[in-house]
Amino acid sequence: MKLNLSRRDFGLTAAQMMVGSMAGGALIGAGPVFGQANRAVNLGTFGSIDAQNYIRAKGLAEKTFGAGTKVEFVTVRAGSEVISAMAGNSLDMCNLGSSPMVVGYANGVQASLVYIYKNIVDSEALVVQNSANIKKLSDLKGKRVGLPFNTSVHFAALAAFKTAGLGVNDVQLINMRADTIASAWTRREIDAAYIWVPVIPKLVEDAGTVIFKTGDLNTAAGLVMFDAFLVRDEFKKKNPDMVLAFLKDFEQIATTFKQNPKEVVDTMTKFLGVDEAAVMRSLNTFYPVSAKEQLTAKWLGKPGEKNSAVVKTLQVQAEFLKETGQINALPKDMNGLVDSSFVAQLA
Known part of the structure; x- marks a missing residue:
């Protein structure tokens, strides 16, 4: 084959x-x-x-x-x-x-x-830098979001952005391996990250806040993840x-x-x-x-x-x-x- x-x-x-x-x-x-x-x-x-x-x-x-x-x-x-x-x-x-x-x-x-x-439900989530002034999904316009491309979180992120009227060109998506996101976060090279556990708690501990979870797509977009x-x-x-x-x-x-x-x-x-x-x-x-x-x-x-x-x-x-x-x-x-x-x- x-x-x-x-x-x-x-x-x-x-x-x-x-x-x-x-x-x-x-x-x-x-x-x-x-x-x-x-x-x-x-x-x-x-x-x-x-x-x-x-x-x-x-x-x-x-x-x-x-x-x-x-x-x-x-x-x-x-x-x-x-x-x-x-x-x-x-x-x-x-x-x-x-x-x-x-x-x-x-x-x-x-x-x-x-x-x-x-x-x-919450093993994948969008975490934002507290200093980036991002309170809701629509605030991501023009912001730098790190995530591993061609993965479940890549799909979830774009589906989430769509619920807020954002297209792929409205956000600066940066392709990153999961094991490099925390260091980029610490250097403040990204404003947000859509990633999974165990990276999520590391970002939250380093001045981050979860504003969207993959499980939210069920209500927001009718999708089961x-x-x-x-x-x-x-x-x-x-x-x-x-x-x-x-x-x-x-x-x-x-x-x-x-x-x-x-x-x-x-x-x-x-x-x-x-x-x-x-x-x-x-x-x-x-x-x-x-x-x-x-x-x-x-x-x-x-x-x-x-x-x-x-x-x-x-x-x-x-x-x-x-x-x-x-x-x-x-x-x-x-x-x-x-x-x-x-x-x-x-x-």
């Missing part, structure tokens, strides 16, 4: 990623997949406080996917790497933002959005029981993340070598969506249902990606990216 991928670092392949294996342990809740040996799953993780690393840390992988199943944890650095790896059949499941999903879909990558990982699990279609067709087993466990882990943060902090600080504050920032901005709610038109909708809120958001993102040259043509039917059949089995 020939790809025309232009989103950030799409040339990177799974060969550049770190791959690790973990297995064993007792599983919370969901039963194992029985009766099939010599099976394998490549499960992606961003190396952060996510369900995949929780499974890894607790030694639950074998029980989730079944005895004899080879489970590989593939560490990725960007959504573009997830799409590239799935195109190369070296990654089966991973959570990621919706923008790279659309880029992959537009370029023929055979994968499906099967479950909403989290509702993005989310991260979701993407599954390679061939793997999904051959191993639907493994996909379902993982999603069942994810639902229980998501409950643990919200109801027992102390246990998660204890586990993840030791496993990832991060401090308690970093884990709590992640947990405090994690908003799972129940399977029952995902089946409504506000999210994925029921199997076969067309033009749910998620699909409408994906369509708007596709238009944005086309306008900014990240895809060459709009997909004919964005409904084809969404498969809510697994959610229906969980609801």
